[in-house]
Amino acid sequence: MTSQTLNTVPTEEQIRRAPKVLLHDHLDGGLRPATIVDLARETGYDALPESEADRLEAWFRESADSGSLERYLETFSHTVAVLQTRDALFRVAAECAEDLAADGVVYAEVRYAPEQHLEGGLGLEEVVEAVNEGFREGERRARAAGHRIRVGALLTAMRHAARALEIAELANRYRDVGVVGFDIAGAEAGYPPTRHLDAFEYLKRENNHFTIHAGEAFGLPSIWQALQWCGADRLGHGVRIIDDIQVADDGTVKLGRLASYVRDKRVPLELCPSSNLQTGAATSYAEHPIGLLRRLHFRATVNTDNRLMSGTSMSGEFARLVETFRYTLDDMQWFTVNAMKSAFIPFDERLAMINEVIKPGYAELKSEWLFQDALTGTAVTSASTGEPG
Ligand SMILES: O=c1[nH]cnc2c1ncn2[C@@H]1O[C@H](CO)[C@@H](O)[C@H]1O
Numbered sequence: 480m481t482s483q484t485l486n487t488v489p490t491e492e493q494i495r496r497a498p499k500v501l502l503h504d505h506l507d508g509g510l511r512p513a514t515i516v517d518l519a520r521e522t523g524y525d526a527l528p529e530s531e532a533d534r535l536e537a538w539f540r541e542s543a544d545s546g547s548l549e550r551y552l553e554t555f556s557h558t559v560a561v562l563q564t565r566d567a568l569f570r571v572a573a574e575c576a577e578d579l580a581a582d583g584v585v586y587a588e589v590r591y592a593p594e595q596h597l598e599g600g601l602g603l604e605e606v607v608e609a610v611n612e613g614f615r616e617g618e619r620r621a622r623a624a625g626h627r628i629r630v631g632a633l634l635t636a637m638r639h640a641a642r643a644l645e646i647a648e649l650a651n652r653y654r655d656v657g658v659v660g661f662d663i664a665g666a667e668a669g670y671p672p673t674r675h676l677d678a679f680e681y682l683k684r685e686n687n688h689f690t691i692h693a694g695e696a697f698g699l700p701s702i703w704q705a706l707q708w709c710g711a712d713r714l715g716h717g718v719r720i721i722d723d724i725q726v727a728d729d730g731t732v733k734l735g736r737l738a739s740y741v742r743d744k745r746v747p748l749e750l751c752p753s754s755n756l757q758t759g760a761a762t763s764y765a766e767h768p769i770g771l772l773r774r775l776h777f778r779a780t781v782n783t784d785n786r787l788m789s790g791t792s793m794s795g796e797f798a799r800l801v802e803t804f805r806y807t808l809d810d811m812q813w814f815t816v817n818a819m820k821s822a823f824i825p826f827d828e829r830l831a832m833i834n835e836v837i838k839p840g841y842a843e844l845k846s847e848w849l850f851q852d853a854l855t856g857t858a859v860t861s862a863s864t865g866e867p868g
């Protein structure tokens with residue numbers, strides 16, 4: 480055995496078992512297709528484009544695959560339509576926690592926009608409470624099934640609307656009661672984050688945390704505003720920071736001022752590769768900026784964005800990256816530790832997650848080759864970046 484064997488390219492099964500941390504996942508973008516069908520029937524919603532779960536699943540994937548963020552977002556009208564009752568929100572939140580846990584996610588921050596769930600007569604607080612209770616129920620079910628997960632909510636305000644301050648106040652009211660932060664989402668072009676400066680300034684005065692969808696469909700000015708005007712703790716996507724990085728033919732890399740700032744300040748990038756391919760923010764996995772950003776040691780994290788629309792999961796995202804970039808368990812651990820460091824829960828809890836859950840989980844996986852039957856064990860390919868996690 481060479482020392483390289485210690486740093487192996489993981490199998491799909493190892494990817495699934497590896498502890499993973501998810502910072503960017505939309506509740507209304509992750510419903511089980513069969514649940515949408517059930518909920519539509521129960522709530523009398525008759526505008527679903529397909530009535531059978533498998534076909535509906537395919538419809539979401541194909542419709543979201545348009546190359547435009549605006550068209551991608553149109554598919555949410557159906558998931559939001561069936562999420563207008565307490566029971567529906569509770570069920571979907573519980574299933575979300577269960578599904579993530581079964582996929583090996585140990586910590587997740589899941590976001591949704593409370594203002595989009597009021598059409599059935601619920602108030603903002605009832606929406607938040609239904610989702611919180613659903614997450615707690617899902618955590619319990621996961622535990623009963625032998626998985627451990629902790630889920631926090633991020634409250635999103637829609638950037639085209641004008642309720643950001645109200646939602647920020649809501650996030651602050653439910654802080655430490657299931658909600659860990661705030662976000663803005665929706666169409667980016669034409670709706671700069673500075674439209675919601677009052678909400679961000681309020682949260683800063685309250686010492687609260689927020690992320691901003693920026694640098695997805697729109698480039699550097701959006702990232703710059705999110706950081707330097709609004710004071711975002713993290714960037715939702717942020718993938719277009721690549722526009723401020725020049726790679727010369729000889730491989731020399733030059734960072735512009737904004738890219739340098741993002742890297743120097745360790746600003747977390749909530750990268751969502753599959754989603755970016757669908758909205759046209761990237762052209763292929765191989766060309767996805769995550770490869771370069773990882774090499775340059777930006778604080779990059781791997782995320783799902785919308786599991787339903789992209790037909791993905793955390794394991795699915797990592798499997799694509801492992802396939803494309805030959806990432807090893809050490810790379811996976813690096814992304815996972817980056818994500819945990821960037822979470823919005825208190826520092827001591829993040830540290831305990833890293834030291835007591837994440838590192839031991841990867842150590843266990845990395846030691847498996849020692850116990851394999853040399854002849855029958857699954858093939859482990861060696862590849863190494865030579866870098867510690
Ligand atoms: O990638 C994205 N970029 C911008 N907005 C998004 C993205 N994914 C989902 N949403 C929007 O966020 C709302 C709350 O979860 C969703 O309803 C959708 O409109």
Ligand SMILES: [Zn+2]
Nearest residue numbers: 505692715784
């Ligand atoms: Zn998103």
